[in-house]
Amino acid sequence: MALPQAKLDATEARLAPLRLPDGAAWARAAREDALSRLRAMGLPGPRDEYWRFTRPDDLNRPDAPPAALHPGDDKPLFSEIDRLKIVFRDGVFDAEASDDLSLEGIEIERLATATATDIHWARDLYGTLEQRGQTPVARPFAALNTAFATDGVVIRATGKVAKPVHLCYLHEETDSDAILHFVVKVEEGADLTLLENGPAAARFNKCLEVEVADGAAFHHVRAQGRDHERRAVTHIFARLGEASTFKSFTLTANGVLTRNEAFIELTGDNATAHIAGAAVGDGTFHHDDTVFVTHDAVNCESRQVFKKVLKNGAVGTFQGKILVKPGAQKTDGYQISQSLLLDEDAQFLAKPELEIYADDVACSHGSTSGAIDEEALFYLRSRGVPASEAQDLLTLAFLAEAIDEIEDQDIAADILGRLEAWLIRHRKD
Amino acid sequence: MLKINNLHVKLEDEDKQILKGVDLDVPAGTVHAIMGPNGSGKSTLSYVLSGRDGYEVTEGTATLEGQDILELEAEERAAAGLFLAFQYPVEIPGVGNMTFMRTALNAQRKARGEDEISAADFLKLIRAKAKELKIDADMLKRPVNVGFSGGEKKRNEILQMALLEPRMCILDETDSGLDVDAMKLVADGVNALRDAGRAFLVITHYQRLLDHIAPDVVHIMADGRIVKSGGPELAIEVETNGYADILAEVA
Numbered sequence: 001m002a003l004p005q006a007k008l009d010a011t012e013a014r015l016a017p018l019r020l021p022d023g024a025a026w027a028r029a030a031r032e033d034a035l036s037r038l039r040a041m042g043l044p045g046p047r048d049e050y051w052r053f054t055r056p057d058d059l060n061r062p063d064a065p066p067a068a069l070h071p072g073d074d075k076p077l078f079s080e081i082d083r084l085k086i087v088f089r090d091g092v093f094d095a096e097a098s099d100d101l102s103l104e105g106i107e108i109e110r111l112a113t114a115t116a117t118d119i120h121w122a123r124d125l126y127g128t129l130e131q132r133g134q135t136p137v138a139r140p141f142a143a144l145n146t147a148f149a150t151d152g153v154v155i156r157a158t159g160k161v162a163k164p165v166h167l168c169y170l171h172e173e174t175d176s177d178a179i180l181h182f183v184v185k186v187e188e189g190a191d192l193t194l195l196e197n198g199p200a201a202a203r204f205n206k207c208l209e210v211e212v213a214d215g216a217a218f219h220h221v222r223a224q225g226r227d228h229e230r231r232a233v234t235h236i237f238a239r240l241g242e243a244s245t246f247k248s249f250t251l252t253a254n255g256v257l258t259r260n261e262a263f264i265e266l267t268g269d270n271a272t273a274h275i276a277g278a279a280v281g282d283g284t285f286h287h288d289d290t291v292f293v294t295h296d297a298v299n300c301e302s303r304q305v306f307k308k309v310l311k312n313g314a315v316g317t318f319q320g321k322i323l324v325k326p327g328a329q330k331t332d333g334y335q336i337s338q339s340l341l342l343d344e345d346a347q348f349l350a351k352p353e354l355e356i357y358a359d360d361v362a363c364s365h366g367s368t369s370g371a372i373d374e375e376a377l378f379y380l381r382s383r384g385v386p387a388s389e390a391q392d393l394l395t396l397a398f399l400a401e402a403i404d405e406i407e408d409q410d411i412a413a414d415i416l417g418r419l420e421a422w423l424i425r426h427r428k429d
Numbered sequence: 430m431l432k433i434n435n436l437h438v439k440l441e442d443e444d445k446q447i448l449k450g451v452d453l454d455v456p457a458g459t460v461h462a463i464m465g466p467n468g469s470g471k472s473t474l475s476y477v478l479s480g481r482d483g484y485e486v487t488e489g490t491a492t493l494e495g496q497d498i499l500e501l502e503a504e505e506r507a508a509a510g511l512f513l514a515f516q517y518p519v520e521i522p523g524v525g526n527m528t529f530m531r532t533a534l535n536a537q538r539k540a541r542g543e544d545e546i547s548a549a550d551f552l553k554l555i556r557a558k559a560k561e562l563k564i565d566a567d568m569l570k571r572p573v574n575v576g577f578s579g580g581e582k583k584r585n586e587i588l589q590m591a592l593l594e595p596r597m598c599i600l601d602e603t604d605s606g607l608d609v610d611a612m613k614l615v616a617d618g619v620n621a622l623r624d625a626g627r628a629f630l631v632i633t634h635y636q637r638l639l640d641h642i643a644p645d646v647v648h649i650m651a652d653g654r655i656v657k658s659g660g661p662e663l664a665i666e667v668e669t670n671g672y673a674d675i676l677a678e679v680a
Contacts, residue, residue, distance in 0.1 A: 397523025
């Protein structure tokens with residue numbers, strides 16, 4: 001089907017300043033395929049159902065809208081955690097600022113190195129998981145990412161990795177436009193924790209492809225924040241083997257526009273996929289979680305837990321789907337999306353969906369919007385807790401179900417500390 | 430301790446007068462009870478004193494040791510030494526009981542210019558107090574009042590009272606929903622806190638609770654006023670004859 005002219009024009013305008021990076025033949029082919037996909041689907045427009053709640057204009061335009069820099073925190077997130085740090089400055093790998101990439105149980109290479117190598121394990125994954133995620137719904141910015149990503153790393157975990165790998169993003173140019181691509185393969189029985197945080201660029205397009213092999217475990221904790229003028233579109237594509245575990249948590253604080261998409265396929269029996277998010281927005285904030293979980297094996301469990309705290313005009317959106325394919329019996333699917341609206345100007349839009357083609361499954365979903373419980377607030381105040389502190393306590397209680405999805409207690413404490421600080425900074429008084 | 434003078438209160442959103450001139454003086458070291466039929470304004474009095482939204486004081490005063498409490502926020506009243514044991518303690522999912530109580534204690538200490546209590550000292554303190562009220566470690570760990578039985582909720586109220594050591598304690602129908610054993614446990618907890626520097630205002634429908642918490646003075650409230658005051662024998666009269674006789678007598 002031919003695309004409308006306006007869409008073709010917008011897509012070509014976006015592509016004009018971009019060049020396909022060099023690489024080995026397979027990498028070049030993967031990028032060219034992605035470019036063809038993108039041209040066939042076009043960039044999202046106002047009539048696209050999948051973009052009904054979120055305007056893509058700032059992501060479509062050829063140049064990045066400028067974003068003010070944040071001076072950085074005295075004590076950056078995850079700084080107390082023993083980890084292997086990989087630093088990207090405005091979307092460019094910084095070897096000086098990064099730790100030595102060699103670590104027992106894991107291989108890490110820069111994307112450019114991997115894609116220049118003729119025979120490489122990443123060949124089977126780069127753009128492959130992204131392509132699988134293009135049906136039934138198109139994800140144009142992911143295709144754009146595969147085609148034009150300029151940097152990133154590929155990570156292969158072969159055993160129990162001694163410490164988490166930390167992708168640390170720094171933003172130093174007000175108009176930087178970064179496209180990063182990461183490929184992660186967690187081999188059979190291996191266990192990897194991936195951390196991500198920091199303002200990456202004025203505009204950030206990030207794609208993470210993760211293959212979790214049989215019996216392997218992947219834990220992912222990311223924080224987006226401290227760059228209020230951020231425009232970001234991120235994708236996670238994950239494929240899960242038998243009895244594997246995938247757990248991903250995202251904290252999002254402020255940001256003009258953030259769209260986090262996840263496409264997770266459970267392809268091996270007895271696999272578990274949990275994806276959770278806590279988003280807090282005050283003022284000019286638009287946060288979109290778009291999640292698609294496909295059950296294509298027996299006896300798998302999936303959980304989607306998304307909580308948003310919104311005020312002062314902030315908008316939160318959620319599109320979440322559980323697709324249970326024929327034969328995916330004994331599926332246990334759960335999805336909850338909730339918002340806490342702290343005033344009458346905040347807005348939450350949700351579209352929860354279930355599509356089930358197997359008959360022996362348990363799937364539930366729920367979506368709610370509410371205000372602070374006045375009874376609880378009075379109860380706390382009557383015990384001497386000041387109103388603002390009481391409200392924060394109730395807000396954190398609301399977010400608890402999402403934060404509880406973080407398994408590592410130290411990492412969870414770090415995230416919680418960040419949330420508490422945000423709430424204090426954004427108090428009314 | 431607590432002095433209420435000609436207190437008139439209406440609902441904020443409706444033109445409905447609930448309290449129509451309450452006078453009450455509860456000196457330190459005493460236990461006063463307020464009894465009265467449904468709708469007489471007993472619970473409203475407790476809410477107005479503790480600072481709940483939704484009420485408007487149209488006339489009169491209420492002071493705690495000389496300080497006008499009606500001007501204060503709910504949390505300031507708590508820090509000043511006022512405590513309300515709720516008729517229906519609120520369930521707060523996601524907030525641990527222990528976290529809640531430590532936050533409350535430290536907030537009050539901070540408001541009074543005292544140092545915050547350390548986590549270790551708090552643990553010691555709460556365990557000792559909980560033991561007296563037969564509150565187990567599990568109840569301390571669970572979210573505030575979530576999944577608690579009626580008796581557990583009321584014991585949890587008394588635990589907070591024991592922890593925060595308020596000077597003026599208001600108990601709003603603390604006996605409701607309690608069986609005899611639970612009532613005795615709650616009453617023992619209250620009695621243990623009785624001392625010369627503390628006062629209690631016990632709001633109840635029934636004389637039963639007053640068998641366990643012996644009041645110095647009993648007031649009968651009807652239609653937004655204290656209509657009769659007397660000794661403990663007044664409670665027994667209510668239990669025997671109901672409110673009708675007393676109301677007829679004062680009418």
